Amino acid sequence: MNIKPLADRVLVLPAEAEEKVGGIIIPDTAKEKPLQGKIIAAGKGTKDEEMVLKEGDTVLYGKYAGTEIEFEGEKYLIMRQSDVLAILG
Secondary structure, three states: OOOOOOOOEEEEEEOOOOOEEOOEEOOHHHOOOOOEEEEEEEOOEOOOOEOOOOOOOEEEEOOOOOEEEEEOOEEEEEEEHHHEEEEEO
16 A cells, blocks of 8 residues: 555445445435445554554444545545444454
8 A cells, every 4th residue: 555644544345335225326426425444554543542543443434534535446535534423343
């Protein structure tokens, strides 16, 4: 991975959105934005805020959290650690 988040930011690979609900196929435009994903890379934190997230963590985040970026054909979110609501598992 050539993207290294700085300070208190993390790089998240969003989980896939549901494509089928009860036999109905949902088009891309109507899919709900996923609210969980996997941490791919994490910064080192700041002097005021320790980085508690690490690579491999599965996390929940707010609906409008982060900035979408595309790298090598894959879509990621980059967000502050404070935008993450919880670590799953």
